[in-house]
Amino acid sequence: MLIIILRRLGQSILVLFLVALISFLIFRFVGNPVDNLMGQEATLLQRAALEEALGLNDPLYKQYFNFVWRAIHFDFGNSYRGALPVAELIASRLPATLELALTSAIFALVFGVITGIYTAIKRGGFIANLILSTSLIGVSLPTFLIGVLLIWLFAVELRWLPSFGRGEVVTLGWWTTGFLTISGLKSLILPSITLGLYQLTLIMRLTRSEMLEVLRQDYVRFAKALGLSNKQVHFNHALPNTLVPVITIAGLQLGSIVAFAIITESVFQWPGVGLLFINAVYFVDIPVMSAYLLLVGVLFVFINLLVDLLYLAIDPRLRDSQLNGER
Amino acid sequence: MSENLLQIKNISVTFKTRHGVLKAIDDLSLNVKKGEILGLVGESGAGKSMTGAAVLGLIDPPGRLSSGQIWYKGQRIDQAPETIRGHEISMIFQDPLVSLNPLRRIGDQLVETILTHMPITKAEAVDRARKGLEEVGIDPERINAYPHTFSGGMRQRVVIALALAPEPALIIADEPTTALDVSVQAQILDLLKQLCRERGTSIILVTHDMGVIAETTDRVGVLYAGRLAEIGETRDVLTNPKHPYTKGLVASTPRIDASSFDKTLYQISGSMPKLDAMPNGCAFHPRCEFALDKCRIDRPSIIADRAACWLLDGEETLL
Numbered sequence: 001m002l003i004i005i006l007r008r009l010g011q012s013i014l015v016l017f018l019v020a021l022i023s024f025l026i027f028r029f030v031g032n033p034v035d036n037l038m039g040q041e042a043t044l045l046q047r048a049a050l051e052e053a054l055g056l057n058d059p060l061y062k063q064y065f066n067f068v069w070r071a072i073h074f075d076f077g078n079s080y081r082g083a084l085p086v087a088e089l090i091a092s093r094l095p096a097t098l099e100l101a102l103t104s105a106i107f108a109l110v111f112g113v114i115t116g117i118y119t120a121i122k123r124g125g126f127i128a129n130l131i132l133s134t135s136l137i138g139v140s141l142p143t144f145l146i147g148v149l150l151i152w153l154f155a156v157e158l159r160w161l162p163s164f165g166r167g168e169v170v171t172l173g174w175w176t177t178g179f180l181t182i183s184g185l186k187s188l189i190l191p192s193i194t195l196g197l198y199q200l201t202l203i204m205r206l207t208r209s210e211m212l213e214v215l216r217q218d219y220v221r222f223a224k225a226l227g228l229s230n231k232q233v234h235f236n237h238a239l240p241n242t243l244v245p246v247i248t249i250a251g252l253q254l255g256s257i258v259a260f261a262i263i264t265e266s267v268f269q270w271p272g273v274g275l276l277f278i279n280a281v282y283f284v285d286i287p288v289m290s291a292y293l294l295l296v297g298v299l300f301v302f303i304n305l306l307v308d309l310l311y312l313a314i315d316p317r318l319r320d321s322q323l324n325g326e327r
Numbered sequence: 328m329s330e331n332l333l334q335i336k337n338i339s340v341t342f343k344t345r346h347g348v349l350k351a352i353d354d355l356s357l358n359v360k361k362g363e364i365l366g367l368v369g370e371s372g373a374g375k376s377m378t379g380a381a382v383l384g385l386i387d388p389p390g391r392l393s394s395g396q397i398w399y400k401g402q403r404i405d406q407a408p409e410t411i412r413g414h415e416i417s418m419i420f421q422d423p424l425v426s427l428n429p430l431r432r433i434g435d436q437l438v439e440t441i442l443t444h445m446p447i448t449k450a451e452a453v454d455r456a457r458k459g460l461e462e463v464g465i466d467p468e469r470i471n472a473y474p475h476t477f478s479g480g481m482r483q484r485v486v487i488a489l490a491l492a493p494e495p496a497l498i499i500a501d502e503p504t505t506a507l508d509v510s511v512q513a514q515i516l517d518l519l520k521q522l523c524r525e526r527g528t529s530i531i532l533v534t535h536d537m538g539v540i541a542e543t544t545d546r547v548g549v550l551y552a553g554r555l556a557e558i559g560e561t562r563d564v565l566t567n568p569k570h571p572y573t574k575g576l577v578a579s580t581p582r583i584d585a586s587s588f589d590k591t592l593y594q595i596s597g598s599m600p601k602l603d604a605m606p607n608g609c610a611f612h613p614r615c616e617f618a619l620d621k622c623r624i625d626r627p628s629i630i631a632d633r634a635a636c637w638l639l640d641g642e643e644t645l646l
Contacts, residue, residue, distance in 0.1 A: 216387075218425040222486070225383055225420075226440045227413020227493060236439065240430045316473040317429060 004319075008308050012301045017068070019297030023290040024067040076291040081283055086291045090273055094295075095175045096166055097265070097272030101257045103188050104196030108257075109250055112200045116207025117242075121234060123212065131204075138201035143260060147194040147267035154190060162187050164269040195264040199253045206249055210242040217241070244314055251307035255300040332497055332529050333359040333382065333416075338395030338405075340377055340386060340553075342602075349602040351377050351390060353553040356629075359497060364520065364530040366544035366561065368537065368576070370599050374553040375533040376421075379499040382531075383418055384408025400496075414444040414493040419519075421502040423482035427474035433460075433485050434470035437492055444493040459488040463518060480511035487519055497529045504539065516543055537580040541565055549573045552599055552610040557634040570634040571615045609637070 034047050034056070042050075051057055055066055070076070076086035115135075119128040141149075155163035167183030169176040178184025214220060215238055223237045262274035269275070273292060280288035312319050340352040352374045359365050367375045380386045382397055384405070397405040404411050420426040428436060437456035438449065445452070457467035463484040474482055483503060490498055500519060504512035520543055523530050532544055540547050540561060548558040549570065557570040568574045575595035597614040600606055606613055612622040621637050630639040 218420050218422060219428045221385055222418070222420055222426040222489075223428070224385060224409075225412055225418035225499075226443075226489060227409070227411075227417070228440065228443055232439065232443065237428050237431075241428070315430060317475045320473075320475070 004312060005309065008305055012305050015301050016298060019301070020068050020071060020294060021064065023071075023294045023297070024064050026286065026290050026293065071291075071294060076294075077287040079280075079288050080285045086287045089276065089288065090291055090295065091174060092176075093271060093273045093276045095177060096270060097258065097261055097274060099178060100188065100191055100195065100264070100270060100272060101254070101261055104192040104194075105199070105250075105254045105257055107192050108196035108199035108203055108253070112203025112250075113207050113243075113246065115200075116204040116246075117211055117234070117239065119204070120208045120211035120215065132208075135201040135204055138197045141197075143194060143198065143263045144267050146197055147190070147264060150190045150194055151267075161190050163190070166271060191264050191268045191270055194267065195257055195261060198260075199250075199257060202253065203246060203250055207242060207246050210245055211238060214238045214241045240314065244311065247310050247314070248307055251303050251310075255296075255303050258299055259296060330361045331358045332361045332400065333531075334398040335378070335382070336396045336398065338378075338381055338397065339393050340374070340381055340390055341393040342390045344389070346603050350605070351553050351602060352381065353605075354395070355550075355553070355555050356395075357548050357555060357558060359529050359531060360546075361496075362524075362527045362529055363545045364523070364532055364543055366540040366547040367531060367533045367550060368535060368540050368547060369550035369556075370535065372599060372602075373550040375535075375550050376501050377553075378550070379418065379501050379531060379533055381405075382408070382499060383412055383416060385418070413440065413495065415495055416497045416499065417490045417493060417495040419483075419486055419490050419498060419500040419503045422506040423479055423486050424506065426486050427482055427489075429474055432471050432473055433477075437470075437489060440489055440492045455492070456488075459492050460485070462491075462522060463488045479507050480515060483507060483511075483515050484518065487515070487522070491522060491526070491528070494526070495528065497531065498523065499531045499533070501533045502535070503532075505534070505536075512539075513542075537565070537576060549576065552605065553602070554610055555629060555635060556611065557636075558629065559633050569639055570611075570636045571617050571638070572611050573634070575614075609635070 034050055034054070038047060038050060055063055058066070074087040076090075078084065079086050079089055115131050119131055122128040138146075151163045154161045162183070165187060166178045167185075167187035168181040169178050169184055170180045178188055220233060220238055223233045228237075258274075261270075261272060262278055264270065265272045265274035266278055273295065276288065277292045279285070280292070335355060335357050337354050337356050338352060339350055339354055342349045342351055355374070355378065357365070367378060369375050377386065377390075381392050382404075384392075385408075386392065392405055395405070396403055397408075399411055399415060427433065434453070434456055437459060438452045441447070441452040441455050442449065445455075447455075453470070457470055460467045460470060465481060465484055465488070469476075474485070477485065487503075498519075503519065504515050507515060516539060519530065522528075532539070534540060544561045546559065547561045547564050549556045549564070549572065551572050557564060557568065557573045559569075564573060565577055568577050572595070575593070578593035579595060581592060595614055600610060600613070606623075608624045608626055609615070609618070609622045610626075612618040615622065617638055619637055625637070627635045627637045627640075629635050630637075633639065
């Protein structure tokens with residue numbers, strides 16, 4: 001088991017180096033950083049000095065390794081605006097995005113799997129069909145429209161929930177959390193639904209079709225023939241077999257939840273890294289953009305690693321074939 | 328020995344399709360006696376497996392038991408088949424590679440089944456599971472192994488252990504050896520036969536293999552196009568078949584002996600009618616060399632407790 005984890009870890013590190021390369025190239029080639037940093041009044045001498053100081057005259061590979069080396073130490077340079085270190089900027093925004101992404105991922109996964117199982121077991125039933133047709137809304141409406149509609153209904157008309165921001169947050173060390181205050185939790189509801197609705201319908205439809213497939217398998221019929229109750233058959237036998245593909249997709253979706261958060265964060269003025277990124281694009285704040293890219297890359301790779309390991313935990317066949325391949 | 332354990336009375340299984348309602352089983356009746364092994368033989372699509380599925384209420388929609396009754400130990404079960412599954416009647420499927428849950432240890436599956444039917448503690452259930460594995464010739468130390476670590480024959484042994492675990496009085500074995508190597512087939516059949524004889528468990532053995540029927544069963548029912556063509560003691564049916572279809576089946580069974588090498592095998596001409604193109608009268612008459620005018624019009628029921636064939640009409644005394 002340890003060997004498999006180590007090997008997956010090695011692969012992940014390789015991928016991260018590639019992501020870093022792209023992120024580095026953006027920094028290096030999207031406009032000249034010296035122009036951005038010094039403005040128009042700088043003399044040629046000043047420019048040359050800065051180029052030398054930034055290491056821009058070094059060979060490319062050396063610059064790349066410098067970039068990676070500094071990235072490992074969370075040094076992404078300073079933001080062009082406000083001259084704050086990018087790492088600090090992101091660290092202050094990251095908790096907001098991660099809390100939002102986590103909440104909506106859990107929302108999507110829990111409700112997606114539950115409704116997926118329900119619609120598979122009660123196939124053709126009235127409520128199942130109702131859920132299925134309602135879910136089409138989740139697939140077909142764009143995120144920002146769902147967000148605006150939710151704001152209109154719950155914030156403007158009913159005045160139940162706030163329409164923007166994180167509400168009150170509690171600071172725990174360098175982490176700020178909205179989980180511990182009422183207004184923080186209330187503020188989470190609308191953005192999480194907005195962000196998670198598409199994923200929810202996707203997971204639901206996937207769970208349903210996988211479950212229907214699994215219910216046709218002989219081991220399910222055999223379990224029934226052995227007199228196990230419907231509950232045992234559905235949850236002990238069918239569900240675990242359904243979850244393997246669902247976990248893959250859900251895992252990948254968690255990555256895209258963080259990526260899609262940009263739109264939701266804009267709609268709800270959520271103070272996370274997505275909003276930071278949008279503003280960075282607006283002001284061509286290259287260090288922030290490349291650091292954000294690297295961050296998303298790391299998240300994706302990390303989630304994929306987690307999904308792979310979950311696979312191994314669920315499916316014994318995979319575990320054995322991986323170990324045999326190792327010998 | 329003569330007590331009826333299971334009585335299938337005039338059942339029909341129908342499928343609603345775009346081409347209308349198809350009858351996969353048409354007015355079929357048969358009895359299973361206590362402790363006997365009843366073979367069901369016939370071509371693919373003759374309704375053998377469907378009969379087994381009907382007893383346990385495991386017919387997949389859109390198919391359904393549309394008429395008839397099934398009685399077990401004097402109780403009608405076709406309306407609530409889930410009450411007898413496992414501890415009264417259990418089933419073994421054709422392909423052991425897909426009848427075990429790949430994600431769960433065989434011990435867990437055994438213990439779950441045992442605990443579902445018996446009011447005993449988990450530790451006692453584990454004990455029983457180990458004993459069950461030992462009986463089917465599997466090292467009880469492998470109780471925590473996953474199905475994929477076993478070969479096909481070994482998995483079918485596990486399946487047999489599972490089917491026997493709740494101590495049913497009847498096992499429906501749906502082609503239990505078809506997916507296995509020939510050398511393993513005999514072992515599995517012997518094992519199944521021996522374990523059921525010890526316990527007095529009856530078996531309905533569904534197969535298309537006349538050799539298996541000859542070696543294993545006490546009585547045999549021959550199915551054709553969803554109808555019972557012939558039924559009787561295995562020895563009688565195989566050595567003195569009454570229905571022309573059974574005669575054809577017996578004649579077309581390969582034999583390995585010195586005289587058979589330069590002979591071509593007998594073939595029944597034509598093929599079984601499709602469910603949506605069932606002929607009037609006897610379903611077999613288009614292929615039957617002895618067909619009478621009556622066979623084309625009237626459907627024969629079982630005559631003289633033996634075969635559904637008009638040729639037997641009036642010959643009761645000869646039997």
